Amino acid sequence: MGSETAQKKILVVDDETNIRLLYKEELEDEGYKVLLAENAEEARQQIEKEPPDLVTLDIKMPGMDGLEFLNQVKKKYPDLPVILCSAYGSYKQDFRVWSSDAYVVKSADLRELKLMIREVLGF
Amino acid sequence: MEIPTKIGLEILSEVGRISNSTMEVDTILIRTIDIIKNKLNIDACALYLVEGSPATPRLILKASSGFPADSASKIDLPWGKGITGWVAQHKLPQALSEAMQDPRFIYFPEIEEERFQSMLSVPMVYQDDCLGVINVHSIQNRFFDPMEVTLLKTICEQIVGCIRNALEFEKSQLMLRQQTFLYEISQAVQAEPTLEKRLWLLLIGIILGEGKGCHRAALFMLDDHQTRLKGTIGVGPDTDQEAQALWTDWVTPEQQEEFPHPHEKKTFAGLRKSAFHRAIQDIEFPYLQGNNVLADALFLETPQIVDTADELSNVPEELKRFTGVKAFVVLPLIAHDIPFGVILIDNRFTDTPIRSTNLQLFIRLATQASWVIENLRLFTKLIESNRELLTTKEQLIQSEKLAALGELSAEVAHEIKNPLVSIGGFARRLQGKLSRLKNSAPPPDLASLSQYADIIVSEVEGLEELLKNILLLPKGNKPSLRLGHLPALIHQVLDCFEMELREASIKVHLDFEKDPGPLSFDEEQIKQVLINVVFNAIESMPQGGVLDIHTSIQESGEGTSGAMIVVKDNGGGIDQETFQNIFNPFFTTKDTGTGLGLSICRRIMENHGGKILVKNNVNQGVTVQLVLPLQIGGLSNKT
Ligand SMILES: Nc1ncnc2c1ncn2[C@@H]1O[C@H](COP(=O)(O)OP(=O)(O)OP(=O)(O)O)[C@@H](O)[C@H]1O
Ligand SMILES: [Mg+2]
Numbered sequence: 170m171g172s173e174t175a176q177k178k179i180l181v182v183d184d185e186t187n188i189r190l191l192y193k194e195e196l197e198d199e200g201y202k203v204l205l206a207e208n209a210e211e212a213r214q215q216i217e218k219e220p221p222d223l224v225t226l227d228i229k230m231p232g233m234d235g236l237e238f239l240n241q242v243k244k245k246y247p248d249l250p251v252i253l254c255s256a257y258g259s260y261k262q263d264f265r266v267w268s269s270d271a272y273v274v275k276s277a278d279l280r281e282l283k284l285m286i287r288e289v290l291g292f
Numbered sequence: 293m294e295i296p297t298k299i300g301l302e303i304l305s306e307v308g309r310i311s312n313s314t315m316e317v318d319t320i321l322i323r324t325i326d327i328i329k330n331k332l333n334i335d336a337c338a339l340y341l342v343e344g345s346p347a348t349p350r351l352i353l354k355a356s357s358g359f360p361a362d363s364a365s366k367i368d369l370p371w372g373k374g375i376t377g378w379v380a381q382h383k384l385p386q387a388l389s390e391a392m393q394d395p396r397f398i399y400f401p402e403i404e405e406e407r408f409q410s411m412l413s414v415p416m417v418y419q420d421d422c423l424g425v426i427n428v429h430s431i432q433n434r435f436f437d438p439m440e441v442t443l444l445k446t447i448c449e450q451i452v453g454c455i456r457n458a459l460e461f462e463k464s465q466l467m468l469r470q471q472t473f474l475y476e477i478s479q480a481v482q483a484e485p486t487l488e489k490r491l492w493l494l495l496i497g498i499i500l501g502e503g504k505g506c507h508r509a510a511l512f513m514l515d516d517h518q519t520r521l522k523g524t525i526g527v528g529p530d531t532d533q534e535a536q537a538l539w540t541d542w543v544t545p546e547q548q549e550e551f552p553h554p555h556e557k558k559t560f561a562g563l564r565k566s567a568f569h570r571a572i573q574d575i576e577f578p579y580l581q582g583n584n585v586l587a588d589a590l591f592l593e594t595p596q597i598v599d600t601a602d603e604l605s606n607v608p609e610e611l612k613r614f615t616g617v618k619a620f621v622v623l624p625l626i627a628h629d630i631p632f633g634v635i636l637i638d639n640r641f642t643d644t645p646i647r648s649t650n651l652q653l654f655i656r657l658a659t660q661a662s663w664v665i666e667n668l669r670l671f672t673k674l675i676e677s678n679r680e681l682l683t684t685k686e687q688l689i690q691s692e693k694l695a696a697l698g699e700l701s702a703e704v705a706h707e708i709k710n711p712l713v714s715i716g717g718f719a720r721r722l723q724g725k726l727s728r729l730k731n732s733a734p735p736p737d738l739a740s741l742s743q744y745a746d747i748i749v750s751e752v753e754g755l756e757e758l759l760k761n762i763l764l765l766p767k768g769n770k771p772s773l774r775l776g777h778l779p780a781l782i783h784q785v786l787d788c789f790e791m792e793l794r795e796a797s798i799k800v801h802l803d804f805e806k807d808p809g810p811l812s813f814d815e816e817q818i819k820q821v822l823i824n825v826v827f828n829a830i831e832s833m834p835q836g837g838v839l840d841i842h843t844s845i846q847e848s849g850e851g852t853s854g855a856m857i858v859v860k861d862n863g864g865g866i867d868q869e870t871f872q873n874i875f876n877p878f879f880t881t882k883d884t885g886t887g888l889g890l891s892i893c894r895r896i897m898e899n900h901g902g903k904i905l906v907k908n909n910v911n912q913g914v915t916v917q918l919v920l921p922l923q924i925g926g927l928s929n930k931t
Contacts, residue, residue: 187714194721256709275709277716277752 321355523572627666771814808855832863
């Protein structure tokens, strides 16, 4: 819960309520401010309303999927870091993934995600 | 000199009577001799016919009078040799008062020729072809006057047409018999199911062929590598008596051409026991051109006719010793330009050359034998490729199933993954919070709660791992190989099941005496295989039993080929119908089973270049063999 993370805002985009909750609690424990969005549309509004320092983005979502949304975000906010989170690793082969800043396979163990966030934010 | 018309007419009518009464060459010849003896004052008369191929004709004594009784069949004169040969060749009569003084004279002790002083030899010419020679001999030195010469010439002229017709008739009869014989043999051969029996029949056919055929027939087959000709079947009697018995058994004079019925097994088995057949199994010759006459028959693609084995460089000593004859014939077996082997035939008990009339039949039988072999070879090939096709089809079905499984499991996995992440995530949080509480003072009794959380966390970890593997599998995932020890891995797996094993009071028996040593494999994946297999075994023994796990080294033709883990239970095995399905994805007999266990095991083993074998002993238990290749090379070729 270092003070350097205190001001950093992270937007968690995931269609699963429990996952959002888990990420929120875990990341808040790390000292981040956590914003939540259930789908791409909500996420877009959130970013406009209160631009975050980093986005974690689920790929498989109803409506616009994560990869498409990633594309839009990167066009509009090229400097906003996005970490893709997916239930499995097969998307790694998809070239659209390359424009993301990191790719994390979802796990109950969030240590890898936390590490990635610190890395992307430059701590 | 003209002969008196009366005698001329007499001869004409007597010859006419012969040709009206018979078509048999032998009878015609004997009756001709009778006529000659009536018309001429002589002591002996001999009738020779031309036989053999047009290239090497010979004169064979066919009928005689005034010679020792059994001499007739023994005289065999090459073309142009002796006075008789000269007469045949030049188609000119010769009257000799002192025959023995003639430089052309060849002495034949068989007919006690020294007894005769004078001879008259006249050719039998039909349309400019010499068909034979008639000789008359007298004991007293005498002069044959032109009248006598003309008389014999007249008899010859009259009888030659009659003989020719009879010979032609005989030839066509022979052809007819051979045709019938060939037909019957091919019918009989087709009725036999196996190649071996068919070949037996064909060889029997050869020795029973027209006019008792030959005495023995031996088959040498070319081996698969086309390097050696190996003795395979030998047909023929071992002794004279046996020879007699065999031919009277099989061939009665009236139905000489009738082929023995294949159902007469008694004779078949008897033939198989012959010393000749047993001896032939032990001999073989290299398949090299020029090395031996057997190989040469195949290389030259023509029958090899050997009359004097001693004089030929390509008749090896072993072959001479084996056959014990000077004269034999080697027939090549070739179909579609593929050499199969040779048939060697001989007249063991007379050591006489194979008769040329029979040779044609034998060549045809050999041709038939070649096609019998070729057909069966093609048929076997057909069956094989059909089987291959079927297994490929099975494999296709299997891979389709796995593809379907892949899609399905990806779907299922995704559905499971998210809840799993949150369950696990919250369990971790619970775990963390509880442990912090536990350490606070005063410590509340949260030890058991903390343990539950631990269990949730580790269960979820295991599930996540399993899901990961399922997701990876259908993609033919390349295992990430690392050096590891099987016994260590097996111990790890057994540790996971400590509780289950204790609860069901299952005894574990381990044996790593034959440890294949460090091996390359994907530890996670092989562990999963072991977990599945061991768990199946445990589930099969709810009332207790023995779980036997051992490692061993798999030997194949080329030496050590793989490491093997054997997992054996005595849980009663699998019933036959279930057993056919155990590798089908989603096939399960358990309430809580997914039916994916063994499918996944198979996939993992195959991705390793290995395999899984399940041996089922109904009512006893199941033995699973997991085979891993020792060479990583074999694997990288595959993926
Ligand atoms: N050792 C064994 N003894 C008796 N039956 C067995 C044994 N191993 C497998 N089987 C039979 O084969 C079937 C298929 O086995 P498999 O491991 O593929 O699936 P499962 O065990 O039913 O389910 P799961 O994969 O969830 O464990 C089982 O349901 C069982 O009927
Ligand atoms: Mg199972």
